[in-house]
Amino acid sequence: MNIDPRTEFLVGFGGVSGSTAVSATFEPGTDVEHRGRGMIARGGGCSYGDAAQRGGGAVVHVTADPSAITLDLVSATVKVSAGHTIRQVCQELLKQGWFLPVVPGTSYATVGGCIAADVHGKNHVHVGSFGQHVVSIDLVDGSGVEHHFSATEDPDAFWATVAGMGLTGVIVSATLRMIADKSGWMTETTAMADSFAETMSLMRELAVSHHHVAAWVDLRSRHRGVGVVSAANHIDACAFDASRKSHQLRSPLPCPRTSVSVLGPQRLAFLNAAKVISARRHVGRVGTVAQKRVPIESVLWPLDAVANWNRLYGRHGFIQYQVAIPDGAEDVLIGISKRLATLPVYLCTLKQMGQASLAPMSFPLPGWTIALDIPANAPGLWDALHCADDAVAEVGGRVYLAKDVRMTAQHLPTMYPRLDEWRQVRNRLDPKGNMNSDLGSRLGLLDSFS
Amino acid sequence: MSAVGVRSVLLLGGTSDIGTAICRALVDRGATRVVLAGRDPVGLALRAATLKHVNIEVSLLDFDVVDSSRHRDLIDRATEMVGDLDVVICAVGVLADEQGIDADPVAIARVVAVNMGGTMGVMAAASSRLQHQGHGTLVVLSSVAGFLVRSDNPIYGASKAGLDAYACALDDLLRPSGASVLVVRPGFVRTAMTAGMADRPMATTADAVAAAVVKGMDHDAHVVWVPRPVGLVMNGLRLLPRSILRPLLRRQQ
Known part of the structure; x- marks a missing residue:
């Protein structure tokens, strides 16, 4: 088979719904070839869905030289390229005793991607989303014009780019706030609860004294409903034994490519049971807690320990269904998880979320977020997710666009009520509609609201 | 493209049993927008009713496969309705009044115009769209015959x-x-088209064909045979010398 050397097949992290695009290099001020189908920037390819691909169009690969990270210790900010991965940035920052205030669940996402999706961490309830710690953004808009935005210089464009899914232009670089972290270690507290509702109240309790809180809930094995809550704090410099070397990030284990899923329903149940049992062994009974000192990456990026773990789902890939549910609608959250528990869900994670950011298209809202990993060929999956969408939209919740590969445009204005406002700013930055992605065309994100 | 990512489907030959069975299978796998294109508005409406479901949009388009001048326009209109076409199913076809050497030349020309000439035209129009999109599968219903x-x-x-x-x-x-083409070669399928005909060996159903198509898409296959053993038999037969093969083919009458 002779593949056009300039085109490449791109697919999201979930391995579902790929498409072929021209890979374009991008220089500000020049017109990128996009064959009338639009172009989109792609960073680490960590978006689960079709946000960073454009079938028949152009994809700009954004990478960066790892050395080009400049710290400004006076203002406690760091200037990075959009193509730097969170891992590269954190590695550099840790060397000098700093860290980022918000990091996503994978360290392989790029800064540009984190801004474009306005990602959140396990500490959202305390510090908000990634975009809330961005000082300024340099962007080349859809017409090739360079801009410098911040919360004070053209704030509308700044907040349209944050969570703008890359549709306002190509992010070139950004200045981010840093926090002090002399050790690179954390204290992790693990606790268990017997049911979904108890897990949530346990998380609320632990969030009072812990910075990072997330829970994993078993929806699969005979321990169904058991939640394992992990809560962690950075170890501050005084408490840390100065004679010990500060921790540096470890490289991940490789994972082979498999064409069939190694995560069959029975194995999923077994893995879930194994996780519950190992947590029990560690924690003891429900109601007690266990504490230990762990490297920062095993708390913040546990899945990064194995590179390309998404391959375990085989060629069908998987869907990560992540939704946010506002406070007060916890019963809907529990209802959805119960309904979807009839499917082979391996990973079900739960996080509490705090104040929403100013970005119109930002995902987090005060309440909860649940993420479920489900093999994409699970029977009945699509219907179940459509029903879940209805329930989420009804209570004012939303589906996370960075994870989505399947939602229909119908719920979009309900889930993202400030869509129209965002579209207006986006149209100003890219009046010709040169930017587009498979996600954008699937959900009609660019369409003017009529 | 794996059948999992399919959201929009265009069925050419919208009243085809096999075609609608494939649509149903794709809807089960997450397709939400279906366009049925065909000549008979009543037949299309009836088929649409069998597909209608919560969250599924079914649209109808008037399409006559022998009217080649309108094929490009048809694909454009389908694209306007549902956006990018993830799957285009080409399920147009008629049986011939097979009378051996005495066949009516006009009838022969008509069958070829529908099954081959017209269908090739609409396939070309669909392919140019799929190529432009950079993704999508053109499912073509061929036959063991x-x-x-x-x-x-x-x-x-x-x-x-x-x-x-x-x-x-x-x-x-x-x-x-x-983008890609998936050639489907079913054996004898019990459908409206073959109603009244006696079953042949290894007869199958439209739903079995649909399941095989979805599986073929998942595996990014070039060809699917339904049922699978038919492929082995046919490929085996083709290896035989002509002097053995042709009498065998005659005997199947």
Whole structure:
């Protein structure tokens, strides 16, 4: 088979719904070839869905030289390229005793991607989303014009780019706030609860004294409903034994490519049971807690320990269904998880979320977020997710666009009520509609609201 | 493209049993927008009713496969309705009134115009769209009859043979763009088209064909045989010398 050397097949992290695009290099001020189908920037390819691909169009690969990270210790900010991965940035920052205030669940996402999706961490309830710690953004808009935005210089464009899914232009670089972290270690507290509702109240309790809180809930094995809550704090410099070397990030284990899923329903149940049992062994009974000192990456990026773990789902890939549910609608959250528990869900994670950011298209809202990993060929999956969408939209919740590969445009204005406002700013930055992605065309994100 | 990512489907030959069965299977796998294109508005509406479901949009388009001048327009209109076409199913086809050497030349021309000439035109129009999109699958319903043309249905068989050959070559043209063609070669399928005919060996159903198509898409296959053993038998037969093969094909009458 002779593949056009300039085109490449791109697919999201979930391995579902790929498409072929021209890979374009991008220089500000020049017109990128996009064959009338639009172009989109792609960073680490960590978006689960079709946000960073454009079938028949152009994809700009954004990478960066790892050395080009400049710290400004006076203002406690760091200037990075959009193509730097969170891992590269954190590695550099840790060397000098700093860290980022918000990091996503994978360290392989790029800064540009984190801004474009306005990602959140396990500490959202305390510090908000990634975009809330961005000082300024340099962007080349859809017409090739360079801009410098911040919360004070053209704030509308700044907040349209944050969570703008890359549709306002190509992010070139950004200045981010840093926090002090002399050790690179954390204290992790693990606790268990017997049911979904108890897990949530346990998380609320632990969030009072812990910075990072997330829970994993078993929806699969005979321990169904058991939640394992992990809560962690950075170890501050005084408490840390100065004679010990500060921790540096470890490289991940490789994972082979498999064409069939190694995560069959029975194995999923077994893995879930194994996780519950190992947590029990560690924690003891429900109601007690266990504490230990762990490297920062095993708390913040546990899945990064194995590179390309998404391959375990085989060629069908998987869907990560992540939704946010506002406070007060916890019963809907529990209802959805119960309904979807009839499917082979391996990973079900739960996080509490705090104040929403100013970005119109930002995902987090005060309440909860649940993420479920489900093999994409699970029977009945699509219907179940459509029903879940209805329930989420009804209570004012939303589906996370960075994870989505399947939602229909119908719920979009309900889930993202400030869509129209965002579209207006986006149209100003890219009046010709040169930017587009498979996600954008699937959900009609660019369409003017009529 | 794996069947999992399919959201929009265009069915050419919207009243086809096999075509609608494939649509149903894709809807089960997450397709939400279906366009049925065909000549008979009542038939299309009835088919649409069987697909209608919560969250599924079904639209209808008027389409006559022999009206080649409107094929490009048809694809454009389908695109306007549902956006990018993830799957285009080409399920157009008629049986011939097979009368051996006495067949009516006009009837032969008509069968070839529908099964091959017209279908090739609409396939080309769809392919250019898929290539432009950089993704998508063109599912072409060929037939076992087109793989080895028997003397009991030479007209139908020859028209499908031409279609099959074109589809295979089109696949080579499309692959570099990210789109692809899936050639489906079913054996005898019990459908409205074959109603009243006696079952042949290894007869199958429209739903079985649909399941095989979805599986073929998942595996990014070039060709699917339904049922699978038919492929082995046919490929095996094709290896035989002509002096053994042709009498065998005659005997199947």
